[in-house]
Amino acid sequence: MxxxxxxxxxxxxxxxxxxxxxxxxxxxxxxxxxxxxxxxxxxxxxxxxxxxxxxxxxxxxxxxxxxxxxxxxxxxxxxxxxxxxxxxxxxxxxxxxxxxxxxxxxxxxxxxxxxxxxxxxxxxxxxxxxxxxxxxxxxxxxxxxxxxxxxxxxxxxxxxxxxxxxxxxxxxxxxxxxxxxxxAVAAKRRSDRPRVLILQDNPVAGQPLKTSGTVTIAHALIEAAGGQNAFTDVTSMHADVSPEEVLKRDPQVIWVISDYPFAKVKGEELLRQVKANPLLANTSAVRQGRVVGTSQFLVSFPTPLNLDGLEQLAAGLWTGRP
Structure with missing residues (x-):
C-alpha cells in the first residue's frame, strides 16, 4: 500500500x-x-x-x-x-x-x-x-x-x-x-450438516466445474444456514474442480449461483440445465431434488441482500426434510 x-x-x-x-x-x-x-x-x-x-x-x-x-x-x-x-x-x-x-x-x-x-x-x-x-x-x-x-x-x-x-x-x-x-435461520438448523456444492455454471463433459472457496460470502452463508461447503479445502474465491472429485465428495445440496458474466446461461435457465445435467445425475443432491438457485448479486460481496441469499439457501437445505 x-x-x-x-x-x-x-x-x-x-x-x-x-x-x-x-x-x-x-x-x-x-x-x-x-x-x-x-x-x-x-x-x-x-x-x-x-x-x-x-x-x-x-x-x-x-x-x-x-x-x-x-x-x-x-x-x-x-x-x-x-x-x-x-x-x-x-x-x-x-x-x-x-x-x-x-x-x-x-x-x-x-x-x-x-x-x-x-x-x-x-x-x-x-x-x-x-x-x-x-x-x-x-x-x-x-x-x-x-x-x-x-x-x-x-x-x-x-x-x-x-x-x-x-x-x-x-x-x-x-x-x-x-x-x-x-x-431465525439458525434456529431451524438440524444437527446434521449437508454437504453443499457451490456451482457457478453448467458443467460440460471433459471440463472442470467452477466453484467458490472459503473466503467468499457464499461460503459464509452455507455455514450460517447449517451446511458445510463440499470444498472447504479451497481457500481462493473461485476455483476449478474436476467432475470426478465432485462425485467423490457427493454433495447433498447443489447451490447454483447464477449471473456470473462467464456463465454460458443465467438465471432460471441455468438452474434448469444443472438439474438435467447427466454429469451430476448420480449425486445425492440431484437424486433427492435438492438443487437451489440464487443470483450472485445477493451473495458475492457484503450487501444487505446477503440475508435474502441466506434464506433462499436455508429453504433448499431444510424445507421438506423429516
Whole structure:
C-alpha cells in the first residue's frame, strides 16, 4: 500500500462513535486496526459497484451518491430500492474508470470489494490519494491468510458507513434486523450438516466445474444456514474442480449461483440445465431434488441482500426434510 493512503474497511470491529463535530471529521479503524480520519457525513460519494450502493440505500443515503459503477446488482428482484438506485448516474457498466471517478469530484469513494484497484482501470490507493478522496472498502476477513469469510463483513461495513455518515442509529437498526433474520435461520438448523456444492455454471463433459472457496460470502452463508461447503479445502474465491472429485465428495445440496458474466446461461435457465445435467445425475443432491438457485448479486460481496441469499439457501437445505 502506498504510504499515507487511507483505505477504510469494515473489518476493524464496531467500537464507539469517534465523531469530532468541531473538526468535521470521523476517526475509525481500517482493516489493519489503524486509526484513520475521514470527512464527517460526506456529500459527494462515488460507489464503484452496486454492492456498495445497496448498502448506502439501505441506510437512507442514496441521495449522497453522485455516480456508480457496475449497476448490474440493482436488477435483483430482492432489491427493495431498485427504482431509486436505477436513477443513479452510471460511471461505467462494468468498471468505473479512474478518470471518470476523479471527474465526479468525490469526497468519499466506496467499494463492496475488499480493496481498491482490484478491477483493472478502477481507482487504486494511489489514485485516491491523487484525487484527494478518502476510500471505504468492505472486507472479506483475512483473504491473504485464507481465513474464512463471515457475515460480520456485511454488518461491519454497514456500521462503518453509519459512523462516517453520522447515522449510527439507523445503521444499528438495519444491522439488528439483518442479525435477527440470521438468527431465525439458525434456529431451524438440524444437527446434521449437508454437504453443499457451490456451482457457478453448467458443467460440460471433459471440463472442470467452477466453484467458490472459503473466503467468499457464499461460503459464509452455507455455514450460517447449517451446511458445510463440499470444498472447504479451497481457500481462493473461485476455483476449478474436476467432475470426478465432485462425485467423490457427493454433495447433498447443489447451490447454483447464477449471473456470473462467464456463465454460458443465467438465471432460471441455468438452474434448469444443472438439474438435467447427466454429469451430476448420480449425486445425492440431484437424486433427492435438492438443487437451489440464487443470483450472485445477493451473495458475492457484503450487501444487505446477503440475508435474502441466506434464506433462499436455508429453504433448499431444510424445507421438506423429516
Amino acid at each position: 502506498v504510504s499515507g493512503v487511507v483505505v477504510l474497511a469494515g473489518c476493524g470491529g464496531t467500537g464507539p462513535d469517534n465523531g469530532n463535530s468541531a473538526t468535521g471529521t470521523v476517526t475509525i479503524k481500517d482493516c489493519q486496526g489503524r486509526d484513520v480520519t475521514v470527512p464527517a457525513s460526506p456529500r459527494r460519494v462515488v460507489t464503484l459497484d452496486g454492492y456498495a450502493a445497496q448498502a448506502m440505500a439501505r441506510l437512507g443515503l442514496a441521495d449522497r451518491i453522485v455516480g456508480t459503477g457496475y449497476p448490474a446488482p440493482f436488477g435483483s428482484d430482492q432489491q427493495p430500492f431498485r427504482g431509486e438506485l436505477e436513477k443513479l448516474p452510471v460511471l461505467g457498466r462494468n468498471v468505473a474508470p479512474t478518470e471518470v471517478v476523479a471527474a465526479a469530484n468525490p469526497d468519499l469513494v466506496l467499494t463492496g470489494f475488499s480493496s481498491f484497484g482490484q478491477a483493472p482501470g478502477s481507482p487504486s490507493d494511489a489514485d485516491l490519494e491523487t484525487m484527494r478522496a478518502k476510500g471505504l472498502a468492505a472486507c472479506l476477513g483475512d483473504e491473504k491468510k485464507g481465513a474464512p469469510a463471515s457475515l460480520a463483513s456485511t454488518y461491519d461495513f454497514l456500521t462503518r458507513l453509519g459512523q462516517v455518515f453520522q447515522v449510527e442509529a439507523r445503521a444499528g437498526q438495519v444491522v439488528g434486523e439483518l442479525r435477527a433474520r440470521e438468527q
